[in-house]
Amino acid sequence: MNSELAGRRVGGTxxxxxxxxxxxxxxxEDIQRLATLGLRKRKDWQVVLAGDGEExxxxxxxxxxxxxxxxxxxxxxxxxxTCEQLKADAATRDIPVIFLTASAQEREEQRxxxxxxIGYLRKPFDPLQLPQQVLDLLVQTxxxxxxxx
Amino acid sequence: MSAPNPKTVSPRAILAEADVLRALLDAAATPxxxxxxxxxxxxxxxxxxxxxRLSPEVLPGKSIPELVDLMATGLADPAAYRARLEAVAADxxxxxxxxxxxxxxxxxxxxxxxxxxxxxxxxxxGRLFLYLDVTREKELDQTKSEFISIASHELRTPMTSIxxxxxxxxxxxxxxxxxxxxxxxxxxxxxxxxxxxxxxxILDLSKIEAGKMQLRLQxxxxxxxxxxxxxxxxxxxxxxxxxxxxxxxEPLPEVLGDKDRxxxxxxxxLGNAIKFSPPEATVTVAVRLVxxxxxxxxxxxxxxxxxxQVDRIFDKFxxxxxxxxxxxxxxxxxxxxxxxxxxxxxxIWAESQVGRGSQFSFTIPAAPAA
Numbered sequence: 001m002n003s004e005l006a007g008r009r010v011g012g013t014x015x016x017x018x019x020x021x022x023x024x025x026x027x028x029e030d031i032q033r034l035a036t037l038g039l040r041k042r043k044d045w046q047v048v049l050a051g052d053g054e055e056x057x058x059x060x061x062x063x064x065x066x067x068x069x070x071x072x073x074x075x076x077x078x079x080x081x082t083c084e085q086l087k088a089d090a091a092t093r094d095i096p097v098i099f100l101t102a103s104a105q106e107r108e109e110q111r112x113x114x115x116x117x118i119g120y121l122r123k124p125f126d127p128l129q130l131p132q133q134v135l136d137l138l139v140q141t142x143x144x145x146x147x148x149x
Numbered sequence: 150m151s152a153p154n155p156k157t158v159s160p161r162a163i164l165a166e167a168d169v170l171r172a173l174l175d176a177a178a179t180p181x182x183x184x185x186x187x188x189x190x191x192x193x194x195x196x197x198x199x200x201x202r203l204s205p206e207v208l209p210g211k212s213i214p215e216l217v218d219l220m221a222t223g224l225a226d227p228a229a230y231r232a233r234l235e236a237v238a239a240d241x242x243x244x245x246x247x248x249x250x251x252x253x254x255x256x257x258x259x260x261x262x263x264x265x266x267x268x269x270x271x272x273x274x275g276r277l278f279l280y281l282d283v284t285r286e287k288e289l290d291q292t293k294s295e296f297i298s299i300a301s302h303e304l305r306t307p308m309t310s311i312x313x314x315x316x317x318x319x320x321x322x323x324x325x326x327x328x329x330x331x332x333x334x335x336x337x338x339x340x341x342x343x344x345x346x347x348x349x350x351i352l353d354l355s356k357i358e359a360g361k362m363q364l365r366l367q368x369x370x371x372x373x374x375x376x377x378x379x380x381x382x383x384x385x386x387x388x389x390x391x392x393x394x395x396x397x398x399e400p401l402p403e404v405l406g407d408k409d410r411x412x413x414x415x416x417x418x419l420g421n422a423i424k425f426s427p428p429e430a431t432v433t434v435a436v437r438l439v440x441x442x443x444x445x446x447x448x449x450x451x452x453x454x455x456x457x458q459v460d461r462i463f464d465k466f467x468x469x470x471x472x473x474x475x476x477x478x479x480x481x482x483x484x485x486x487x488x489x490x491x492x493x494x495x496x497i498w499a500e501s502q503v504g505r506g507s508q509f510s511f512t513i514p515a516a517p518a519a
Contacts, residue, residue, distance in 0.1 A: 124308050127317055
């Protein structure tokens with residue numbers, strides 16, 4: 001665990017029918033916190049944190065998130081390899097994956113999308129805009145978000 | 150022995166001169182060979198034989214297929230190289246420049262320059278091929294691209310922390326902020342945005358310079374691109390109290406373009422025009438049909454650019470001296486805009502009058518009829 005928050009569920013009061021559960025795989029603690037603060041602006045969103053790709057694979061299976069936000073450059077297993085393994089596993093292949101990364105080049109985006117991700121968001125990102133960007137991508141790709149407020 | 154007639158040259162002198170030339174070419178480090186008009190090797194220097202690791206005597210008289218067979222182990226695609234040599238050898242007029250990689254123990258990169266050899270009386274002797282070793286330049290380019298890519302990534306990560314924190318503070322996440330605090334946060338935030346633009350621009354420019362800018366070409370409307378760019382930049386124009394007008398009267402043909410990249414060009418030109426316009430001014434984008442394509446002009450009524458600087462305005466990091474330097478650009482926007490237009494086989498230029506304003510224009514070729 002790279003963070004005191006890693007693997008812990010943060011927030012999520014479940015005020016609506018089903019809270020949206022976001023698994024965020026990110027090795028930088030500052031960015032984990034900023035993204036979590038932004039995502040939790042939606043009161044019924046839960047954020048589960050993974051500090052690297054391997055942890056992300058474990059938590060994807062145990063936590064059944066609604067969406068996975070995936071950094072690319074992470075220790076142990078990078079985001080591209082993590083996405084590949086998520087898509088190869090019947091238990092996780094249907095979970096939409098969105099890259100959230102400082103790897104900003106177009107060929108990297110193409111590579112990420114080729115691994116089966118539904119979106120590619122570049123850092124820096126505005127934490128307050130992040131939940132809406134996630135929802136927009138889910139809607140655009142025909143994934144029905146479990147909550148929208 | 151009689152004295153030699155000064156108007157005739159003895160065969161011995163010719164042979165001596167040929168030996169001198171051969172020695173000079175052998176001493177050169179640049180591999181070279183020449184084909185005669187029957188497309189057979191009639192000359193090569195030692196550097197070429199050394200590159201192929203063959204004795205120089207083996208090669209004269211060899212045809213192109215025989216030569217390529219001898220080189221096959223070093224070539225990634227011998228058939229393609231053979232086809233190119235045959236095509237180039239058949240051209241008796243033009244100089245040709247091509248890239249060629251050749252593997253010995255290491256991978257070498259060459260710039261192949263070939264040109265017809267003509268005698269003083271105009272008769273064709275054949276074609277000379279020179280191989281300039283550009284391995285080191287390619288390695289340096291690669292290193293530069295990798296460095297910029299890594300630097301971009303490493304700069305982006307702390308920028309995410311700084312900008313993200315400022316976004317949250319300005320968004321009222323940590324409670325209300327008083328006006329003075331807000332002003333300082335806005336200054337820090339706009340500095341962050343400028344740094345991010347600079348990082349993005351440097352990354353774009355590095356890709357363009359490395360020839361790795363891949364356009365995703367499709368049939369598209371340049372007017373749609375203008376409308377999207379106007380929507381993108383409207384809030385910026387509003388913040389400076391500058392109005393935007395679009396003029397596109399006649400039906401226009403589609404162009405073959407990369408939507409994102411043409412939007413980037415237009416947004417950049419609009420951004421500059423807005424930035425340098427006085428309050429209440431109007432920036433006009435006019436799209437019209439011109440011969441062979443569609444032209445887009447961005448017209449402002451700003452301070453204009455002095456005549457001696459108009460041509461240099463597209464150069465890297467060139468910003469017009471004076472107050473404009475304080476306008477917060479990266480100095481790379483127009484360089485990138487020009488490169489993107491050129492990648493589209495288009496043309497971009499600026500016209501300006503000090504005190505009257507500037508007009509930046511570019512053309513994109515029309516898409517072939519569907």
